[in-house]
Amino acid sequence: MIDLRSDTVTRPTPSMRRAMMDAEVGDDVYGEDPSINLLERRAAEITGKEAALFVPTGTMGNTIAVKLHTNHGEEVICDSRSHVLNYELAMMAWFSGCVARPIATPKGILSWEQIRREIRPLGPHWAPTGLITLENTHNMAGGTVYPTANIREICEGAHERGLRVHMDGARVFNAAVALGIPVREIVDPADTVMFCVSKALGAPVGSLLAGSAESIARARLYRKRLGGGMRQAGVLAAAALIALEETPGRLFEDHANARFLAQGLARIPGIAVDPVAIETNIVIFDVSATGIASAEISTRLKERGVLLNGINEHQMRAVTHYDVDRAGCTTALETLADAVEAGPLSKPASVRSAS
Numbered sequence: 001m002i003d004l005r006s007d008t009v010t011r012p013t014p015s016m017r018r019a020m021m022d023a024e025v026g027d028d029v030y031g032e033d034p035s036i037n038l039l040e041r042r043a044a045e046i047t048g049k050e051a052a053l054f055v056p057t058g059t060m061g062n063t064i065a066v067k068l069h070t071n072h073g074e075e076v077i078c079d080s081r082s083h084v085l086n087y088e089l090a091m092m093a094w095f096s097g098c099v100a101r102p103i104a105t106p107k108g109i110l111s112w113e114q115i116r117r118e119i120r121p122l123g124p125h126w127a128p129t130g131l132i133t134l135e136n137t138h139n140m141a142g143g144t145v146y147p148t149a150n151i152r153e154i155c156e157g158a159h160e161r162g163l164r165v166h167m168d169g170a171r172v173f174n175a176a177v178a179l180g181i182p183v184r185e186i187v188d189p190a191d192t193v194m195f196c197v198s199k200a201l202g203a204p205v206g207s208l209l210a211g212s213a214e215s216i217a218r219a220r221l222y223r224k225r226l227g228g229g230m231r232q233a234g235v236l237a238a239a240a241l242i243a244l245e246e247t248p249g250r251l252f253e254d255h256a257n258a259r260f261l262a263q264g265l266a267r268i269p270g271i272a273v274d275p276v277a278i279e280t281n282i283v284i285f286d287v288s289a290t291g292i293a294s295a296e297i298s299t300r301l302k303e304r305g306v307l308l309n310g311i312n313e314h315q316m317r318a319v320t321h322y323d324v325d326r327a328g329c330t331t332a333l334e335t336l337a338d339a340v341e342a343g344p345l346s347k348p349a350s351v352r353s354a355s
């Protein structure tokens, strides 16, 4: 199977598996797991923050961040296609008692000007703004990267008004590679950042939430409340440490493969995508003009050995990662061309095979 559904599907490399086997472990709820402690120190160093916390998932990292920075009954400003709003089972409402104040953007990248207009004070009809979240890279906008100047301007504006900024940096290492700068420089102005080791970096499990020592100490308690105290999780941290060391240096290959996929997709009749807009490892393309629903395309691809999902009826998402190489991308393109050429479902099978 060529699996382009997500970069979450990567399996641990041989060096990660060896490190997991040899990992020194202890009870992390007591703060006694040496591998977790090392990973958290490393994450703090990479992000330039005082402290970091290992959490099982990106969703938990974002959930804790929203809780850290808000009070019940506040609003969280985010982009309208953001993960915190659309793919985390309304955790900002469920756990933090907040509602989202979504802003529609063409590329998932918010500007200070847009945010400024949406900030609300407490008033007779209004819930006050509690937090601003930025998603970098932006998943559903197609792996788009925040210009660092935007981040700085947003954080400065927010801080002047006493507001905090959290970055959902699930794929911030991809952003760093695309910009050619260290992660630290990207996340510096944000109050907290969550990044995932389980996505493009290829570790089997886990994310890190980084911020001030005070906020991470509180985050540790929220992690326990959410059931995220994982005991001898050093086996996971060991793989994460390898991921941090070995994977960032090869992410450019995933980005080149994503661009290659987009170029090939643009040549398939009925598929619309702009290859020049591909900045990292995510390609979102439109299949409306094929006349075939994305779910049907997924089914046809699966029968032919390629996994690739729709994000709605007309758009599909391909995510490149180290388990799919250039040859895999070429095969995926050929398979997709074949699946689309078969035509819409409504055509009788005889017509389909004849066309």
Ligand code: TLP
Pocket (backbone or CB within 6 Å): 005, 006, 007, 008, 056, 057, 058, 059, 060, 062, 083, 084, 087, 135, 137, 138, 139, 168, 170, 171, 196, 198, 207
């Ligand atoms: N994204 C997953 C799905 O949930 C859509 C994927 O396949 O891309 N922030 C961002 C920007 C994400 O893309 C994701 C996962 C998360 C947070 C949540 O991470 P997990 O899955 O570890 O809870």
